[in-house]
Amino acid sequence: MNAVIEVNSLARIFGRNRAVDGMTFHVEQGEVFGLLGPNGAGKTTTVRLLNGILPPSEGTARVFGFDPATHGEDVRRRTGVLMETPALYERLSARENLEFFATLQGIPESDISRRVDEMLGFFELSSRARDKVETFSKGMKQRLALARALIHKPPLLFLDEPTSGLDPEAAQQVNDLIASLSRANGQTVVLATHNLFEAQRLCDRVAVMNKGRILALGSLKELAHKLWPVTWVSITFHVKPSGDAAGSLKALRGVIQVSVEGEALAVQVKNEDVIPDVVRHLVNSGESILRVNPMDYTLEDIYFALQAGEA
């Protein structure tokens, strides 16, 4: 795997405010990487730093091997950015908007019309291609902004709060599109959001941020394991388990704690690898198992645990 983004001790200071404060992370090719945090956490500033819109105050960043501060044009030629607000030219038509950015992105004149048609078709905007953008709904504008970000087929896509202000249907549509981009085209995506459900659904790894700093970094599983090194599993039985089921389980290697909850057992194990041994042990003891549910931590659990720790 190649690192598309490499960031080392990156900081951006505005007066006394450290908007980004010593961030270090990397993003692999084809990965969907989330920057999570409340408003003011430094997500948008990070996107700006990585695109060479702002120079860093400290530290270094490399995007496709280029330093965005000195080779911003080279970086921006390879990135597409969807901002929180669509920032479209409302007095121009959808087609004119896309044609303009296609030209700026260096798409050859002979290919622009075909490429614009493709994007309008893909985002289901063909029938409104010649209408002024000011007549579009919020969802349509966000789709058009996404089309603009993708017009030059960038290998790296930055999405800053892509579903902000959209109704649930439009948000679902945009999220489906993002998921399909990464799966179908192998594009690397950096998703800056405070929508945890969206991040859990889309991201391979996340960096949880607050006040410009990364509080934790990793996949959902890794983060959960860092916060809660042990795992709980709930085992429901078809018929009430025998009295010594809990006792015998406690003796099993990797089992930390067992408690009886009606017709179920709550078993705390060292890690998920122990669960098959637990199940095997119970089956061999003649117990009739109906359901085994390892306790899943959501990104929401992780996020709030981290933010609470920070507070």
Add this chain to the structure above:
Amino acid sequence: MNWRSIWAIARKDLKEVRQNKVAWGPAIAIPLIFAILMPILFSVLPQVMPVEDIQRELGDMDTLLKNLPPSIQAIFEGLKLEQMFVLYMTAFMLAPLFLIMPLMFSSVVGADSFVGERERKTMEALLYSPATDMELFLGKVLAAVIPAILLSWLTYLVYIIVANIASYGLFQRIWFPLPTWWPLMFWLTPAFALLGISATVLVSSRVRTFMEAYQLSGSLVVLVLALVVGQATGVLFLGVGTVMIVGTLIWIVDAVLIYLSVRNFKRSSLIAKL
């Protein structure tokens, strides 16, 4: 330098400005007044009214002519009073007023392009494009300057045609433009167009709305009014030499303002103002 990007930005800005009727209203009305109404008024007036009545209102023609340099006074020799009046008003008094046009055109487009883009929150998308700071700057400046110069020249052309037609009954020949107009059109007009946009760019970093930028840069019209007053009072006369000197001074001011504007036109500063 990627000229394809620069022209794309310029074309896009012009398309946008075309939709801004608030900006274009006065920018269309004033050339129509200058190029059509005023030459007709000053050419037809002495043909329908006794010129003595007009003199009573405006002042004695001989006194007015005394303020002019001898080389210009020579142009008036042998002309009838009506012809003198038309020549004086059409070819000399109205001349500096035409400099309002390049200033106004470039200020309108510049204000819409630099401040309007920020006001409409579309600037950020542009900053994320691969265009360099200089390409963005040039695209926006060209969008303001080129149409300002072309539209000014078009207004001059209409003025020349209308003035000749309206006064044909008096002169029985095509007499306009006089040589003093060539440096006005081709040296001073482009300089004023650039002055309008460079002042607007500088002002744009200190204002929030299109109208604020337009009004502030519009205050440059005072310069034009100074030339008009200077000429009317005999302090300054826009002959070929004076126009060349004033033009050179304006070009120098342009160069300084453009230098300052380019130095301030940085993505990092622009994004901070969004």
